[in-house]
Amino acid sequence: MLSDEDLIRAALSAAAAADPRDVPVGAVVFDASGRELARAANAREATGDPTAHAEILALRRAAQVHGDGWRLTGATLAVTLEPCTMCAGALVLARVDRLVFGAWEPKTGAVGSLWDVVRDRRLNHRPQVRGGVLESACAATLDTFFRTHRP
Numbered sequence: 001m002l003s004d005e006d007l008i009r010a011a012l013s014a015a016a017a018a019d020p021r022d023v024p025v026g027a028v029v030f031d032a033s034g035r036e037l038a039r040a041a042n043a044r045e046a047t048g049d050p051t052a053h054a055e056i057l058a059l060r061r062a063a064q065v066h067g068d069g070w071r072l073t074g075a076t077l078a079v080t081l082e083p084c085t086m087c088a089g090a091l092v093l094a095r096v097d098r099l100v101f102g103a104w105e106p107k108t109g110a111v112g113s114l115w116d117v118v119r120d121r122r123l124n125h126r127p128q129v130r131g132g133v134l135e136s137a138c139a140a141t142l143d144t145f146f147r148t149h150r151p
């Protein structure tokens with residue numbers, strides 16, 4: 001069985017495949033047995049799509065191969081950065097079982113930093129969450145990008 005660190009390492013490799021113009025965030029979806037269903041990198045610049053966050057793209061692709069329609073029951077999503085409100089909402093809608101993420105995002109994070117969208121007790125589906133996995137490696141990827149792109 002893959003460790004959470006293994007899952008984040010896969011997400012880091014997905015991030016590394018991002019278009020050089022895009023903030024390198026990567027997401028990977030695994031099924032309950034640990035099989036990789038889909039991976040994606042943030043592609044907002046590459047696609048001109050404001051919703052093309054890594055998590056959204058990976059969830060869409062995973063649902064195509066998971067075999068339970070739009071429901072990603074039993075799935076785990078690993079992402080290098082704490083999800084925003086849109087992606088946190090999408091995780092709940094997709095019925096993802098678990099979320100593992102790397103770096104915290106104090107400016108926009110919606111899984112504990114600014115909001116906690118996925119664990120709101122009013123929701124009937126609440127994914128389990130573990131944040132801060134390989135946090136420094138994930139943060140370093142972003143720091144490098146912003147140092148070279150937005151000095």
Ligand SMILES: [Zn+2]
Pocket residue numbers: 053055083084085086087088
């Ligand atoms: Zn997002």
